[in-house]
Amino acid sequence: xxxxxxxxxxxxxxxxxxxxxxxxxxxxxxxxxxxxxxxxxxxxxxxxxxxxxxxxxxxxxxxxxxxxxxxxxxxxxxxxxxxxxxxxxxxxxxxxxxxxxxxxxxxxxxxxxxxxxxxxxxxxxxxxxxxxxxxxxxxxxxxxxxxxxxxxxxxxxxxxxxxxxxxxxxxxxxxxxxxxxxxxxxxxxxxxxxxxxxx
Amino acid sequence: xxxxxxxxxxxxxxxxxxxxxxxxxxxxxxxxxxxxxxxxxxxxxxxxxxxxxxxxxxxxxxxxxxxxxxxxxxxxxxxxxxxxxxxxxxxxxxxxxxxxxxxxxxxxxxxxxxxxxxxxxxxxxxxxxxxxxxxxxxxxxxxxxxxxxxxxxxxxxxxxxxxxxxxxxxxxxxxxxxxxxxxxxxxxxxxxxxxxxxxxxxxxxxxxxxxxxxxxxxxxxxxxxxxxxxxxxxxxxxxxxxxxxxxxxxxxxxxxxxxxxxxxxxxxxxxxxxxxxxxxxxxxxxxxxxxxxxxxxxxxxxxxxxxxxxxxxxxxxxxxxxxxxxxxxxxxxxxxxxxxxxxxxxxxxxxxxxxxxxxxxxxxxxxxxxxxxxxxxxxxxxxxxxxxxxxxxxxxxxxxxxxxxxxxxxxxxxxxxxxxxxxxxxxxxxxxxxxxxxxxxxxxxxxxxxxxxxxxxxxxxxxxxxxxxxxxxxxxxxxxxxxxxxxxxxxxxxxxxxxxxxxxxxxxxxxxxxxxxxxxxxxxxxxxxxxxxxxxxxxxxxxxxxxxxxxxxxxxxxxxxxxxxxxxxxxxxxxxxxxxxxxxxxxxxxxxxxxxxxxxxxxxxxxxxxxxxxxxxxxxxxxxxxxxxxxxxxxxxxxxxxxxxxx
Numbered sequence: 001x002x003x004x005x006x007x008x009x010x011x012x013x014x015x016x017x018x019x020x021x022x023x024x025x026x027x028x029x030x031x032x033x034x035x036x037x038x039x040x041x042x043x044x045x046x047x048x049x050x051x052x053x054x055x056x057x058x059x060x061x062x063x064x065x066x067x068x069x070x071x072x073x074x075x076x077x078x079x080x081x082x083x084x085x086x087x088x089x090x091x092x093x094x095x096x097x098x099x100x101x102x103x104x105x106x107x108x109x110x111x112x113x114x115x116x117x118x119x120x121x122x123x124x125x126x127x128x129x130x131x132x133x134x135x136x137x138x139x140x141x142x143x144x145x146x147x148x149x150x151x152x153x154x155x156x157x158x159x160x161x162x163x164x165x166x167x168x169x170x171x172x173x174x175x176x177x178x179x180x181x182x183x184x185x186x187x188x189x190x191x192x193x194x195x196x197x198x199x
Numbered sequence: 200x201x202x203x204x205x206x207x208x209x210x211x212x213x214x215x216x217x218x219x220x221x222x223x224x225x226x227x228x229x230x231x232x233x234x235x236x237x238x239x240x241x242x243x244x245x246x247x248x249x250x251x252x253x254x255x256x257x258x259x260x261x262x263x264x265x266x267x268x269x270x271x272x273x274x275x276x277x278x279x280x281x282x283x284x285x286x287x288x289x290x291x292x293x294x295x296x297x298x299x300x301x302x303x304x305x306x307x308x309x310x311x312x313x314x315x316x317x318x319x320x321x322x323x324x325x326x327x328x329x330x331x332x333x334x335x336x337x338x339x340x341x342x343x344x345x346x347x348x349x350x351x352x353x354x355x356x357x358x359x360x361x362x363x364x365x366x367x368x369x370x371x372x373x374x375x376x377x378x379x380x381x382x383x384x385x386x387x388x389x390x391x392x393x394x395x396x397x398x399x400x401x402x403x404x405x406x407x408x409x410x411x412x413x414x415x416x417x418x419x420x421x422x423x424x425x426x427x428x429x430x431x432x433x434x435x436x437x438x439x440x441x442x443x444x445x446x447x448x449x450x451x452x453x454x455x456x457x458x459x460x461x462x463x464x465x466x467x468x469x470x471x472x473x474x475x476x477x478x479x480x481x482x483x484x485x486x487x488x489x490x491x492x493x494x495x496x497x498x499x500x501x502x503x504x505x506x507x508x509x510x511x512x513x514x515x516x517x518x519x520x521x522x523x524x525x526x527x528x529x530x531x532x533x534x535x536x537x538x539x540x541x542x543x544x545x546x547x548x549x550x551x552x553x554x555x556x557x558x559x560x561x562x563x564x565x566x567x568x569x570x571x572x573x574x575x576x577x578x579x580x581x582x583x584x585x586x587x588x589x590x591x592x593x594x595x596x597x598x599x600x601x602x603x604x605x606x607x608x609x610x611x612x613x614x615x616x617x618x619x620x621x622x623x624x625x626x627x628x629x630x631x632x633x634x635x636x637x638x639x640x641x642x643x644x645x646x647x648x649x650x651x652x653x654x655x656x657x658x659x660x661x662x663x664x665x666x667x668x669x670x671x672x673x674x675x676x677x678x679x680x681x682x683x684x685x686x687x688x689x690x691x692x693x694x695x696x697x698x699x700x701x702x703x704x705x706x707x708x709x710x711x712x713x714x715x716x717x718x719x720x721x722x723x724x725x726x727x728x729x730x731x732x733x734x735x736x737x738x739x740x741x742x743x744x745x746x747x748x749x750x751x752x753x754x755x756x757x758x759x760x761x762x763x764x765x766x767x768x769x770x771x772x773x774x775x776x777x778x779x780x781x782x783x784x785x786x787x788x789x790x791x792x793x794x795x796x797x798x799x800x801x802x803x804x805x806x807x808x809x810x811x812x813x814x815x816x817x818x819x820x821x822x823x824x825x826x827x828x829x830x831x832x833x834x835x836x837x838x839x840x841x842x843x844x845x846x
Contacts, residue, residue, distance in 0.1 A: 007209070007783065008211065008764075010206050010208045011782060011783065011785050012783075013204060013207060014838065019774065021322065021398055021399075021774070021786065024321075028390040028394065030422045031425070033428070035424070035425050035428045038420070038428075039462060039465070040432055042461075043432075043436070046461070047458075054453075055453060109386045111223055124444070125445065127452065127453060128452075128454065129443035131446050152675070157834055157841070162841035163842065167839065167842050189222050
């Protein structure tokens with residue numbers, strides 16, 4: 001046996017957590033999707049600079065539904081964390097509880113955002129702010145929907161007993177995506193609900 | 200505890216015949232139509248990319264020749280103004296989006312696992328998906344041409360021309376949705392390259408031992424991940440403006456036409472580098488083989504590649520010098536555009552020094568690679584000129600800029616690509632391209648190209664604006680345009696010679712053997728064409744030139760290509776750490792799958808539905824795509840993604 005062979009350690013096989021290729025793929029997917037929102041926020045800032053204050057609707061989007069929504073979405077972070085903690089330790093109960101909670105909280109945010117849209121006097125065709133408002137929240141909702149779908153699948157797979165302490169990369173990958181959805185949600189909230197009030 | 204499905208120490212040995220036979224059975228694609236539709240073999244996908252990109256090159260070339268016939272003399276009537284608008288738009292779209300980048304993806308797809316010492320790309324099914332979407336998006340945009348409603352506002356598609364008010368047909372909808380669609384392909388392809396490079400290299404291949412070839416595509420892929428969302432967003436907003444009455448770009452409602460230009464060029468300028476950096480990588484890789492020595496200045500060239508791209512993100516406004524932006528912006532972006540000449544020059548000097556210090560063997564591939572240096576310098580200087588704001592004000596929207604972009608894109612993309620075909624055709628097919636026809640091929644293309652485009656600088660200096668469908672005999676542009684038309688046809692004959700050479704050599708070309716050029720990198724250590732599993736044993740790499748170590752004497756340890764890791768518990772390859780290339784996992788690779796094709800079909804249905812407002816079709820397409828995605832991602836025991844119950 002040569003030097004190289006003797007020095008080779010015992011290697012994990014398949015998809016061990018963050019060494020799995022899927023984890024790396026998801027990191028770059030997050031980078032590119034994050035950039036998408038960055039360009040949209042750039043466009044928002046561009047309007048704000050070019051139109052210099054003449055473009056805000058008379059009434060900025062109300063906080064009545066949006067604030068509880070974003071709070072629920074933020075609370076889904078520890079829930080998701082509990083899920084991935086359960087996965088890493090091979091504790092299926094913690095995994096299931098975490099996923100169910102994250103799913104419920106994320107769905108609640110989606111419902112509140114939908115209600116917010118219905119109660120909003122602003123329309124898509126009402127000036128630049130209306131166009132940006134619906135595009136930004138809409139794109140975020142689309143990403144949220146993908147996350148909810150992922151949570152649902154993960155719940156099914158976990159309930160089928162697919163994951164244990166050594167085999168749980170899909171949970172970690174979904175968790176990374178979910179945190180991204182929450183960070184974007186908070187950013188969108190600050191941009192559309194907080195900044196217009198501060199200006 | 201020692202469950203071999205969870206962890207094991209890979210065996211280290213020489214491949215036996217029986218072992219290679221087992222690998223063949225594990226990795227081969229099933230024959231016939233089933234295998235054709237479901238294959239995830241990176242070599243098959245790479246070849247498909249190349250063939251499809253050349254088909255689009257021919258389509259874009261025919262559009263160019265029609266335009267040249269129209270402009271051959273004043274007041275001609277080959278194409279009317281509306282047809283001419285569609286011709287130049289589709290020419291730009293075909294060449295820039297459907298040929299120039301995908302052809303480089305073809306090379307990279309085929310070559311990366313081979314030069315990196317791996318058995319496939321990191322995400323084989325994503326690779327197939329990327330190809331199917333590329334084809335579907337290309338046909339989607341060409342469908343517009345088939346019904347006479349192709350995109351007609353040029354490839355950069357400025358608003359307000361492209362707003363519905365001024366362009367009510369479906370032309371721009373084909374373009375908008377087609378580009379969002381194509382963006383998915385580019386993005387997943389780029390992520391695949393990045394992760395492949397970071398994680399699936401041969402043990403020992405640390406970052407400083409990467410083949411020079413991969414730096415360009417790596418840099419371009421990172422750029423795509425950051426830049427493609429900008430254009431996808433721009434086209435999405437345009438489509439919303441056109442179909443749902445939003446107000447991103449329409450002036451009467453406070454929309455901002457310049458926002459389009461910003462979003463478009465923040466993408467399209469980096470994109471131009473994405474079209475040339477991988478091609479420069481081909482030259483940096485191929486040229487030294489024919490100069491019989493390693494590339495001069497590996498590290499400066501690699502760093503210059505990355506530096507060009509980083510600077511490339513800060514120069515988009517030089518496409519907008521004539522839009523009335525503030526002086527400070529003019530100064531900043533003019534300066535940045537001129538600074539970018541520095542890293543470009545590093546590569547030029549490195550190639551020249553490689554030829555100077557080497558013992559050049561004048562093959563067809565060498566001629567294409569070496570001529571690229573000349574064309575790059577001409578295109579670089581004309582670009583440098585327009586980086587200066589006052590010069591740009593004089594020359595913008597004239598044929599000078601058309602000459603510049605063609606020197607850059609044909610010079611730094613087409614010439615290296617054709618050189619790359621001559622270089623790697625033996626690896627792809629096992630046969631050599633004919634060298635005699637090759638020399639004719641080169642000189643016809645080189646002369647035709649320069650006859651067509653060198654006088655075009657003067658056409659521009661004499662004031663001929665681009666994108667006009669005809670001109671009056673009094674303008675003094677007649678002779679120059681006639682010369683350009685003649686050159687364009689000579690160039691086209693040159694491209695035809697390549698295709699003829701490929702067709703003939705596929706049948707009767709000389710048998711190549713594993714390493715006909717005596718080249719230094721890993722792809723030449725395997726048979727031509729390579730077996731489905733690429734490497735029977737995973738090689739161990741100790742230098743940048745594993746096959747030249749005996750004569751370079753650079754390192755004390757030698758690379759191992761015949762003895763290495765045996766991996767045959769299913770489709771397996773090794774995963775290595777990103778910087779040092781130390782093995783840290785045995786990866787399970789997926790087999791052939793219909794899901795990439797099905798997902799592409801679903802997305803195509805979805806985009807057609809959006810185009811013609813058949814919402815049920817869009818929903819059905821999304822459902823098909825969703826089902827394909829769920830089946831695709833469903834955890835499999837054979838891939839080590841889930842627990843397997845032992846009986």
